[in-house]
Amino acid sequence: xxxxxxxxxxxxxxxxxxxxxxxxxxxxxxxxxxxxxxxxxxxxxxxxxxxxxxxxxxxxxxxxxxxxxxxxxxxxxxxxxxxxxxxxxxxxxxxxxxxxxxxxxxxxxxxxxxxxxxxxxxxxxxxxxxxxxxxxxxxxxxxxxxxxxxxxxxxxxxxxxxxxxxxxxxxxxxxxxxxxxxxxxxxxxxxxxxxxxxxxxxxxxxxxxxxxxxxxxxxxxxxxxxxxxxxxxxxxxxxxxxxxxxxxxxxxxxxxxxxxxxxxxxxxxxxxxxxxxxxxxxxxxxxxxxxxxxxxxxxxxxxxxxxxxxxxxxxxxxxxxxxxxxxxxxxxxxxxxxxxxxxxxxxxxxxxxxxxxxxxxxxxxxxxxxxxxxxxxxxxxxxxxxxxxxxxxxxxxxxxxxxxxxxxxxxxxxxxxxxxxxxxxxxxxxxxxxxxxxxxxxxxxxxxxxxxxxxxxxxxxxxxxxxxxxxxxxxxxxxxxxxxxxxxxxxxxxxxxxxxxxxxxxxxxxxxxxxxxxxxxxxxxxxxxxxxxxxxxxxxxxxxxxxxxxxxxxxxxxxxxxxxxxxxxxxxxxxxxxxxxxxxxxxxxxxxxxxxxxxxxxxxxxxxxxxxxxxxxxxxxxxxxxxxxxxxxxxxxxxxxxxxxxxxxxxxxxxxxxxxxxxxxxxxxxxxxxxxxxxxxxxxxxxxxxxxxxxxxxxxxxxxxxxxxxxxxxxxxxxxxxxxxxxxxxxxxxxxxxxxxxxxxxxxxxxxxxxxxxxxxxxxxxxxxxxxxxxxxxxxxxxxxxxxxxxxxxxxxxxxxxxxxxxxxxxxxxxxxxxxxxxxxxxxxxxxxxxxxxxxxxx
DNA sequence: GCGGACTGCTTACCT
DNA sequence: ACAGGTAAGCAGTCCGCG
Numbered sequence: 071x072x073x074x075x076x077x078x079x080x081x082x083x084x085x086x087x088x089x090x091x092x093x094x095x096x097x098x099x100x101x102x103x104x105x106x107x108x109x110x111x112x113x114x115x116x117x118x119x120x121x122x123x124x125x126x127x128x129x130x131x132x133x134x135x136x137x138x139x140x141x142x143x144x145x146x147x148x149x150x151x152x153x154x155x156x157x158x159x160x161x162x163x164x165x166x167x168x169x170x171x172x173x174x175x176x177x178x179x180x181x182x183x184x185x186x187x188x189x190x191x192x193x194x195x196x197x198x199x200x201x202x203x204x205x206x207x208x209x210x211x212x213x214x215x216x217x218x219x220x221x222x223x224x225x226x227x228x229x230x231x232x233x234x235x236x237x238x239x240x241x242x243x244x245x246x247x248x249x250x251x252x253x254x255x256x257x258x259x260x261x262x263x264x265x266x267x268x269x270x271x272x273x274x275x276x277x278x279x280x281x282x283x284x285x286x287x288x289x290x291x292x293x294x295x296x297x298x299x300x301x302x303x304x305x306x307x308x309x310x311x312x313x314x315x316x317x318x319x320x321x322x323x324x325x326x327x328x329x330x331x332x333x334x335x336x337x338x339x340x341x342x343x344x345x346x347x348x349x350x351x352x353x354x355x356x357x358x359x360x361x362x363x364x365x366x367x368x369x370x371x372x373x374x375x376x377x378x379x380x381x382x383x384x385x386x387x388x389x390x391x392x393x394x395x396x397x398x399x400x401x402x403x404x405x406x407x408x409x410x411x412x413x414x415x416x417x418x419x420x421x422x423x424x425x426x427x428x429x430x431x432x433x434x435x436x437x438x439x440x441x442x443x444x445x446x447x448x449x450x451x452x453x454x455x456x457x458x459x460x461x462x463x464x465x466x467x468x469x470x471x472x473x474x475x476x477x478x479x480x481x482x483x484x485x486x487x488x489x490x491x492x493x494x495x496x497x498x499x500x501x502x503x504x505x506x507x508x509x510x511x512x513x514x515x516x517x518x519x520x521x522x523x524x525x526x527x528x529x530x531x532x533x534x535x536x537x538x539x540x541x542x543x544x545x546x547x548x549x550x551x552x553x554x555x556x557x558x559x560x561x562x563x564x565x566x567x568x569x570x571x572x573x574x575x576x577x578x579x580x581x582x583x584x585x586x587x588x589x590x591x592x593x594x595x596x597x598x599x600x601x602x603x604x605x606x607x608x609x610x611x612x613x614x615x616x617x618x619x620x621x622x623x624x625x626x627x628x629x630x631x632x633x634x635x636x637x638x639x640x641x642x643x644x645x646x647x648x649x650x651x652x653x654x655x656x657x658x659x660x661x662x663x664x665x666x667x668x669x670x671x672x673x674x675x676x677x678x679x680x681x682x683x684x685x686x687x688x689x690x691x692x693x694x695x696x697x698x699x700x701x702x703x704x705x706x707x708x709x710x711x712x713x714x715x716x717x718x719x720x721x722x723x724x725x726x727x728x729x730x731x732x733x734x735x736x737x738x739x740x741x742x743x744x745x746x747x748x749x750x751x752x753x754x755x756x757x758x759x760x761x762x763x764x765x766x767x768x769x770x771x772x773x774x775x776x777x778x779x780x781x782x783x784x785x786x787x788x789x790x791x792x793x794x795x796x797x798x799x800x801x802x803x804x805x806x807x808x809x810x811x812x813x814x815x816x817x818x819x820x821x822x823x824x825x826x827x828x829x830x831x832x833x834x835x836x837x838x839x840x841x842x843x844x845x846x847x848x849x850x851x852x853x854x855x856x857x858x859x860x861x862x863x864x865x866x867x868x869x870x871x872x873x874x875x876x877x878x879x880x881x882x883x884x885x886x887x888x889x890x891x892x893x894x895x896x897x898x899x900x901x902x903x904x905x906x907x908x909x910x911x912x913x
Numbered sequence: 914g915c916g917g918a919c920t921g922c923t924t925a926c927c928t
Numbered sequence: 929a930c931a932g933g934t935a936a937g938c939a940g941t942c943c944g945c946g
Binding site for chain 2: 412528534535537552556687688689690731732733746747748751752753754811812814815820821822824826827
């Protein structure tokens with residue numbers, strides 16, 4: 071049954087599509103829309119009469135002979151679809167079911183089916199061609215959403231770019247509005263809850279035995295509300311001096327009234343954001359409300375829909391975005407935020423991104439005075455809001471743009487990883503072109519699972535990038551050239567796609583991929599190459615130049631550019647991941663083979679031009695003191711001969727290499743320092759060493775000439791000597807000496823009793839006695855090297871500072887600074903090259 | 914019983 | 929739950945050694 075919304079619900083105004091969901095009542099697609107005029111969420115169901123289906127290669131008669139009852143199969147048709155792998159227009163049997171839940175039943179009986187595992191409401195998006203995050207108006211005559219032309223950003227695509235992008239089979243027309251359309255201004259609120267509990271135990275929604283004592287809200291109109299439970303046993307305390315002046319505090323004697331009020335507030339907003347609300351705040355709030363209702367025999371209506379299977383919480387008339395999930399996403403962390411945070415806690419992310427952390431606590435949350443509790447909780451709500459809206463809504467805009475391009479509902483985008491986004495984009499594009507979406511096995515059977523190359527690392531499937539041995543020493547005036555988006559460029563330029571690699575044409579076999587036995591099709595443009603090439607070119611040809619120009623649109627261009635960067639940078643990786651539906655090992659293998667070919671040829675070319683190459687990694691060349699002409703020459707050569715763009719990335723005033731790859735530091739002309747890979751920068755280096763390392767770099771950053779090194783070196787020696795002495799006198803605190811290592815798997819899975827594993831076991835013994843939650847995978851373990859049987863002691867259990875293993879820490883100081891000195895001394899030539907040991911150095 | 918050479922495990926980084 | 933390449937530290941094993 072299709073539910074047509076009453077026209078009064080649908081004034082002829084504009085809507086932004088936020089999300090689609092499975093609608094249990096109609097057993098169809100449910101759509102969440104943002105009503106631009108009334109600034110609220112409208113929920114409706116399919117008005118298009120779209121039907122669930124899947125495909126089979128069995129002829130119509132064979133499917134008919136299966137005698138499906140009408141409640142399982144509604145209709146069977148023969149249609150034609152293009153099969154890219156076979157290069158044919160194939161007749162397929164389309165099996166149409168009355169409801170989405172029948173599709174799996176058909177799949178079980180028919181056996182091999184296609185497109186039967188795509189969620190129905192996602193199918194709806196691909197078929198109706200409605201784009202999440204985009205603007206539509208409602209046409210009551212047609213009962214349809216019509217795309218709305220809106221350009222409030224004032225963005226447009228220049229003619230020249232337009233022409234360059236027109237080669238991509240109509241993609242510009244399809245995606246143009248994704249880029250240029252504005253992001254709606256919606257009511258947004260952040261929410262955080264605090265509960266009563268006992269030391270060391272984290273409350274669980276499965277057993278919501280502790281009262282909720284505080285719920286805080288912060289919205290994008292500047293309103294901040296704190297709901298707090300009056301507890302006789304807690305004093306009011308003193309209002310902290312920098313409590314937000316906007317904060318409105320509401321006190322409740324009864325918890326149930328506090329909860330009811332919180333639901334009232336939540337219902338007013340379109341976007342509700344939390345940090346870990348999918349797994350803690352909302353499940354707990356929901357279950358606590360249920361428990362109170364039952365215990366007190368009253369009615370409390372919770373608007374929270376807790377989906378235990380998906381581990382998510384949602385609202386029918388609102389969209390929940392859990393920022394923990396978003397910031398946890400590896401592609402977002404690395405490409406959108408440049409690894410500005412290394413831990414996925416609210417505090418670490420807020421520190422890294424906003425420069426503001428959580429309120430530091432001296433006692434447990436439930437022991438705080440009322441004002442301190444409100445202060446703490448409201449700060450959490452505020453920084454959560456800021457993590458969605460900082461820098462003119464950068465993260466929210468990023469989410470919208472990625473949703474549009476990947477045809478992924480906004481809330482789903484936040485909860486899923488980049489491979490799902492790329493998969494969704496490819497699903498959409500196959501549908502749009504009338505191509506059958508292949509099953510993963512289809513690609514594997516035809517293209518094979520055997521790599522043409524041999525990986526250097528044991529256990530990897532194929533060979534990756536080339537890394538050049540660095541020339542150790544100090545090098546002044548170093549230019550770094552980078553291949554622009556190397557792998558995506560290769561995929562596009564060399565037409566790499568699951569159907570074009572190892573194609574069936576004899577005549578294409580001469581079109582070889584270097585260093586492999588592969589060949590690539592010369593007749594057909596690959597779908598993967600086309601889509602990736604398009605997105606890469608939109609970014610390179612249009613967005614990157616615009617993002618550099620001074621204009622009122624600059625900021626939005628930058629966000630667009632970053633969104634595409636996320637998709638582009640991850641696109642090669644997913645093709646080499648066997649969990650990805652379009653996984654094609656030969657494509658990934660060929661991509662890196664072309665990459666190795668490019669960097670290797672570029673090195674030869676540099677040498678032919680008499681430029682010395684100091685280092686190179688994957689897509690970069692570090693050139694010593696090249697002239698402008700030499701650089702121009704090699705850039706020109708690359709475009710013409712390799713078909714891949716090479717760009718001047720940066721210049722270092724000087725650069726210091728040791729003999730190690732992926733380890734160096736450089737100083738820019740403005741004296742800023744960049745460090746790569748060195749121990750002093752790693753998060754498992756104790757903080758006293760990280761600090762010493764930073765101080766040494768600060769001294770070296772001041773150096774502008776070779777002559778100044780002697781002076782700088784003396785200072786550095788003094789500094790390091792100071793660190794030695796402080797260590798020997800045991801003047802460093804346990805916290806400064808602590809080594810922080812992540813427990814990446816559950817304790818029982820470790821095959822080796824590594825130091826952090828031993829420390830974790832000690833912690834667990836202690837926790838068991840105290841009846842506190844045990845360590846979990848993902849947690850950071852802090853420990854100190856000690857002269858004890860385990861050789862380690864957890865920071866938490868460190869009582870006797872005299873147990874510190876001074877010898878072990880001395881060798882850590884050694885190896886940290888040897889990385890720098892090894893390189894410096896070769897140039898300074900005061901000490902023999904090779905293994906210069908700091909201990910010898912001082913004697 | 915103990916140290917050196919070796920392998921493998923583990924983490925954190927680079928592109 | 930996107931890829932492979934590199935460095936480092938340490939656990940564990942084997943071997944030799946009157």
